Amino acid sequence: MMAPLFSSKLLIVLLFGTLFGLILGVLPGLGPTTGGALILPFTMTLDPLSAIVLLTSIYCAGTYGGAITAVLINTPGTPAAAATCLDGYPLAQKGEAGRALGMATVSSTVGGIFSVIVLVFFAPVLAKLAYEFGQPEYFALAIFGLTMLASIGEGSPIKNLIAGAFGILISTIGKDFMTSIDRFTYGINELSVGIGFIPVVVGLFAISEMLTQSTLLDQVFKRVALKAVKLPSLDDYKKTWKTILRSSGIGSFIGVLPAEGGTVASLIGYSEAKRFSKEPEEFGKGSIEGIAGAEAANNAATGGAMVPTLALGIPGSATTAVILTGLIIHGVRPGPDLFREQPDFLYGIFGAMLIANVLFFIFGFFGAKLFARITLVPNKILWPMIFAVSVCGTYSLSQSIIDVWIMLFFGVLGFFMRRFGFSVVPVIIGLILGELVEGTLRQSLVIFDGNWFMFLTRPIALTFFILSLIALAFPLLRSKKEKN
């Protein structure tokens, strides 16, 4: 499994990816999705395996990195670390920042490794199942993915659905892939090839975050001093091992579902840790179980989210959407054939994720204090620099200035979307699934001779449609239950 990784080049890529991921995770507002999108153009100089190893190591380390700022400055470096703030910061205020970060590091590593094991065993099974899928099944699966995203993603399900539909709509800009007829191009030649993924991702994540930061300039972070990260004591292990395992399972499962991966996983992991705890009253006041529950779950979601990405070509989270783009740019088509034709490539990715989890444990354990200092770089210096990299990175992919303007447009749009409670993640997933949704729908209708009811004669497709209806009904049932 590790054989492809025993090359000095790949190990350097892994080291760099883990370090870069940690830095991105530590900086509030950045994160593995934005970082992955920014570094995507650089991967063009690498071979496909190195490129994907770089992106996956950023994903793993970036997800963990968010915990460092969550514990020390009560601000999650990534949305997935939001639940870690609830107990991490209070524990740090009690003078136990080292213990809090130690538990975050250990539980993140265990969660991450657990999810890689799930990935290794579950992805090939899912890929085998996918051989049974035809166009109608893929269409139904993509619809299921989008409805799941709406129902268990953050915020209002209807707003998430609107955002997802908007993402699919963006994918229809340009020449229709079946008939070459222009759609929404309005005579602009550059739009004929469609809107690229990178300008949209960089705009929605990096530029909109820059605008958000411009509204938070008077914000003052209260920093807690960190002497050193401490390994959890035997008592802490006894108290948390069940929580870590439970959250690892929850995180891996949530990760497999197309949703906001780690963010949702950590919230569920945290609330389940509280539900099963013997001391639920300690939660929110510095519970070590709370940190373990949230951190194991969000890192476990990384491997889980890679399962549908690699096996079906359907991203499990925003960051895996970036990884999926990386795969496509490098000419690798995810899906069942990838498992049959390029097993070495896949084992390289699995191994890289495993090593990345070990590496961020080492870096986190010995370097958390140093990484925490990165947050001292003031926003007035940091964000203009991020802007320069965003602009050059976006321009570099197709050397088009229009892409840079599109990035700015989506930056402003993303800011207002977030301001009014629309998540930007469904836009990204919708954009990447758009061609699949439309293509499989139209090809299915050709197969069915235009008869829409024929979808219901396909058992797998019908199952996905029923699951989609359940996913849509779930938020309604949940809100009714909460009211009662």
Add this chain to the structure above:
Amino acid sequence: MNNVQNKKRANKSLPFFFKDEFKVFFVIIFFSTILLISTFTFDKVPPILNRGIQPATFPKGLLVLIMFLTTIIYYLSFKNPWKKEKKLPKPFFLTILSFILFVIISKTLDFFLAISVLSIFVSYNWGEKRVFYLLLVGIIFPLVVFIFFEMILGLRFPPGIITNLYYY
């Protein structure tokens, strides 16, 4: 909790067209309608070649879905008003202005110059007054990025008054 209720109350007292719910509803419906109308101008595949649905059908369906869902969220907002957002501060508008300047300068003068101007403008307006740091973010860092992209990725930046000095 009280704060949220106060904010909701504050939002409730505004005339409907000033409320965020209406503004969002109006903007989405307005642009969706324009886009929906434009789908009627798409070329059609002749019936003899048409397999499945016309190229305009899928975007039309999506736009109708977006409009329908937007109407639902607006309707739901009567029962459950959104909380009123804080007013946007001056640096936000200056940052938007810097984007406009960026587009104008990159189109008319120079791409690299546009990055430099935006970086200095944003940094200064966000509170950085020290000349060294303004030069760092406005000239040194963009130069490093420029050379890095140029050398590592072999990227050729669009011509302009400064970029041409490097290339020729």
